[in-house]
Amino acid sequence: MARRSSAGDQSLASFGALLDAVRGLRWRARRASRLAVPGVHPSRVRGTSAEFTEYRPYRQGDEVRRIDWRLLARTDRAQIRLSEERAVTPTVIVLDASASLAFPATGASKWTLACELAIGLAAIAQAGGDPVGLTLVGHDVRVLPPRTRRGTLGELIRVVASTPPRGSAPVAPAVRAALRGAARIVIVSDLLGDGDDVLRAAAEGMAAGRDVYALHVVAREELDPPADMAIVQDPEDPTVRRPLSTAARAEYVRAFAAWRAEVARRWLASGAAYRVIVTGAEPTAHVIRRIVRDEPALAAAEGA
Amino acid sequence: MTFLAPGFLYAAIVVAVATVALHFIVAREPRATAFPTARFVPDSSTRSLVRATHFSDPWLLALRVLLLLLIGAALARPVRLPERERIARVILADRSGRSSDAAVRAAVRELYRAGDAIVVFDTVAHLVTSPDSLALVAAHGAGSLSAALTAAHAAASRIRAGADSIELVVVSALAPVEWDRATARIRGAWPGRARIIRVPGDTSVPIGNPVVTWNTAMRPPLAVARTAVDTIGAVVAGADVVVAPFPRMWRYPADSLRGATVVARWMDGEPAAVEWQSRSDGRCARSVAIPVDSVGDLVLRPTFVRLRARLQAACGIDAVDPSAPSSDALAAMLAGTGPIASASAFPPGPSAPSTLAPWLLGASLLLALVELIVRARSSAGEAA
Numbered sequence: 052m053a054r055r056s057s058a059g060d061q062s063l064a065s066f067g068a069l070l071d072a073v074r075g076l077r078w079r080a081r082r083a084s085r086l087a088v089p090g091v092h093p094s095r096v097r098g099t100s101a102e103f104t105e106y107r108p109y110r111q112g113d114e115v116r117r118i119d120w121r122l123l124a125r126t127d128r129a130q131i132r133l134s135e136e137r138a139v140t141p142t143v144i145v146l147d148a149s150a151s152l153a154f155p156a157t158g159a160s161k162w163t164l165a166c167e168l169a170i171g172l173a174a175i176a177q178a179g180g181d182p183v184g185l186t187l188v189g190h191d192v193r194v195l196p197p198r199t200r201r202g203t204l205g206e207l208i209r210v211v212a213s214t215p216p217r218g219s220a221p222v223a224p225a226v227r228a229a230l231r232g233a234a235r236i237v238i239v240s241d242l243l244g245d246g247d248d249v250l251r252a253a254a255e256g257m258a259a260g261r262d263v264y265a266l267h268v269v270a271r272e273e274l275d276p277p278a279d280m281a282i283v284q285d286p287e288d289p290t291v292r293r294p295l296s297t298a299a300r301a302e303y304v305r306a307f308a309a310w311r312a313e314v315a316r317r318w319l320a321s322g323a324a325y326r327v328i329v330t331g332a333e334p335t336a337h338v339i340r341r342i343v344r345d346e347p348a349l350a351a352a353e354g355a
Numbered sequence: 356m357t358f359l360a361p362g363f364l365y366a367a368i369v370v371a372v373a374t375v376a377l378h379f380i381v382a383r384e385p386r387a388t389a390f391p392t393a394r395f396v397p398d399s400s401t402r403s404l405v406r407a408t409h410f411s412d413p414w415l416l417a418l419r420v421l422l423l424l425l426i427g428a429a430l431a432r433p434v435r436l437p438e439r440e441r442i443a444r445v446i447l448a449d450r451s452g453r454s455s456d457a458a459v460r461a462a463v464r465e466l467y468r469a470g471d472a473i474v475v476f477d478t479v480a481h482l483v484t485s486p487d488s489l490a491l492v493a494a495h496g497a498g499s500l501s502a503a504l505t506a507a508h509a510a511a512s513r514i515r516a517g518a519d520s521i522e523l524v525v526v527s528a529l530a531p532v533e534w535d536r537a538t539a540r541i542r543g544a545w546p547g548r549a550r551i552i553r554v555p556g557d558t559s560v561p562i563g564n565p566v567v568t569w570n571t572a573m574r575p576p577l578a579v580a581r582t583a584v585d586t587i588g589a590v591v592a593g594a595d596v597v598v599a600p601f602p603r604m605w606r607y608p609a610d611s612l613r614g615a616t617v618v619a620r621w622m623d624g625e626p627a628a629v630e631w632q633s634r635s636d637g638r639c640a641r642s643v644a645i646p647v648d649s650v651g652d653l654v655l656r657p658t659f660v661r662l663r664a665r666l667q668a669a670c671g672i673d674a675v676d677p678s679a680p681s682s683d684a685l686a687a688m689l690a691g692t693g694p695i696a697s698a699s700a701f702p703p704g705p706s707a708p709s710t711l712a713p714w715l716l717g718a719s720l721l722l723a724l725v726e727l728i729v730r731a732r733s734s735a736g737e738a739a
Contacts, residue, residue, distance in 0.1 A: 150389075150391075151391035152391075153389075154389060154390070154391050156389065161391075241391060243391055243392065243394075270391075273390075273391065273392045276390070280388045280390065281388075282386065282387040282388065283387060283388055283389075283390035283393040283396055284387035284388065284389060284390065284393055285389075285390065285391065285393040285394055286389040286390075286391060287391070288394075291393050291394050292387055292393070293393055293396040293397065293398055293399065294396075294399060295390075295396055298397075299396050299397045299399070302396075302397045303392075303395050303396045303397070306395040307392055307395040310395060
């Protein structure tokens with residue numbers, strides 16, 4: 052037990068600088084919440100808080116105490132006083148932990164960046180009072196449902212830190228499952244697996260009023276492969292094994308750029324908050340700040 | 356044991372060595388680097404050649420090397436060499452009508468040893484394998500020493516592998532009629548001396564004034580009518596050639612020429628006139644199947660006049676060139692001087708077919724099938 056606690060402290064320490072950097076940030080929902088649980092985000096539910104919005108005629112079934120008696124005395128009409136409600140936004144981070152994230156093997160990998168994004172955003176959401184959960188899709192699927200209790204973030208960090216990226220499980224089912232209990236979904240993935248299905252599932256969620264963030268993680272080495280890579284192999288599909296010659300390199304860069312452009316076009320067309328994040332292009336805290344403030348990404352950070 | 360075409364064996368050895376070398380070079384997949392976006396790299400072969408430190412499949416290699424060597428050995432045509440003699444002989448046996456047939460046979464039987472070559476000649480020369488084959492060659496034609504000497508060169512080339520030296524032995528009566536103007540030059544081409552064994556002349560050869568039957572209107576003796584009359588452009592008798600369009604109406608069947616001598620031939624080699632010794636009175640008879648047109652100047656031409664004189668001349672002395680040497684001078688000229696010819700002085704001749712080659716090819720085919728099976732099993736093992 053003592054060993055487990057020590058490991059957790061070590062994991063927390065590795066994200067400490069990031070958590071310090073994002074402290075104080077607020078992450079407003081892009082859409083009004085349908086939930087009535089009090090929170091900091093605008094809700095579609097009109098309530099009785101002090102922040103007045105409008106009047107509505109009294110209907111049978113309304114609470115009598117919500118009638119504005121002064122207005123009734125002046126106008127002889129029974130009106131209900133409505134006000135802007137605030138609600139919580141349960142947030143689920145769907146973190147792709149497939150083998151393709153473990154690249155490059157040394158230095159700043161996609162997996163490190165994806166973990167920092169997930170933990171940073173989770174910390175901001177939790178600080179805003181939103182329940183935060185994690186669905187980690189790697190060799191197997193681990194689900195931590197959205198919670199607001201203390202220690203949730205530490206639990207998320209421990210799970211992320213103890214899971215090596217491997218396997219090639221589909222992400223789309225995890226997205227669909229997460230959409231059932233969350234108002235905000237953050238998909239952190241390289242979208243190299245079942246990207247089309249993930250987009251389809253996200254589109255279904257957005258149609259149901261969910262807020263979807265798609266964070267497309269790309270390694271700098273994928274944009275400009277190192278010269279010492281003679282033969283390359285897909286870690287999720289060993290049958291894809293190809294020589295990366297000079298001529299092939301140019302063709303690869305062109306094909307990969309075309310694919311990224313197509314993926315971006317389709318995600319943005321769906322209405323999701325999509326952005327490409329390149330490893331090492333910008334400090335992760337800056338990237339997170341842009342995400343929660345809905346600021347456009349730097350051109351370099353998108354691999355342009 | 357030697358190889359008639361050793362180049363094939365050398366080539367097979369070179370290819371076998373190359374095969375062994377190639378077994379050290381194997382195509383392998385080089386180490387790959389994990390690259391998540393490898394799918395965007397154009398697809399092409401990733402196999403590369405690397406040097407192996409040991410044989411990947413020694414049995415397959417052994418089979419392939421053996422297969423190559425067998426094919427090379429088969430194409431190289433291995434033959435067994437006879438035991439090498441110090442001296443082999445090329446025996447020129449005169450079976451023309453000018454030499455005693457019995458004396459020639461006896462002399463050849465006495466001379467002949469295994470590894471010798473016998474050239475039997477009359478107007479043409481034949482190479483026979485043993486003295487017993489002498490009787491199979493037609494005799495009684497006019498002898499030609501030039502033809503025999505020419506054939507002797509070919510015979511020497513054929514037996515040169517079995518001896519250090521080759522001796523030329525002429526068994527003949529050496530009648531002057533067997534000499535022609537090319538004989539001395541052809542003899543000079545033989546590199547060494549010759550042994551001359553004079554045999555008695557044939558007394559049965561018809562000599563004297565012949566009974567010449569030359570009637571263009573009637574069928575000549577021994578001849579039969581041709582199924583279709585054709586036209587031939589020339590007739591040859593000794594050194595005389597008459598060029599004219601002769602209609603050929605008769606021909607001499609092969610059976611009718613036994614015991615007869617052809618004295619004139621059409622330009623295609625078919626007999627035009629023959630002579631033989633009559634059994635009834637022993638006189639020389641001559642049958643001429645050369646038609647002469649009564650119209651025209653053919654009979655006035657000098658060539659035809661000489662032909663007519665030759666065909667009407669006495670038997671036995673008609674073909675003798677006036678400039679021919681006497682028998683003794685002819686013997687001296689043929690004997691020559693110097694040592695016996697060395698076998699290496701003759702170019703290699705056509706050799707007997709290799710009896711081992713078909714067996715080697717068969718074994719190669721069998722090995723090729725075995726190699727196919729071994730290779731298939733090896734591939735299946737690799738795939739598993």
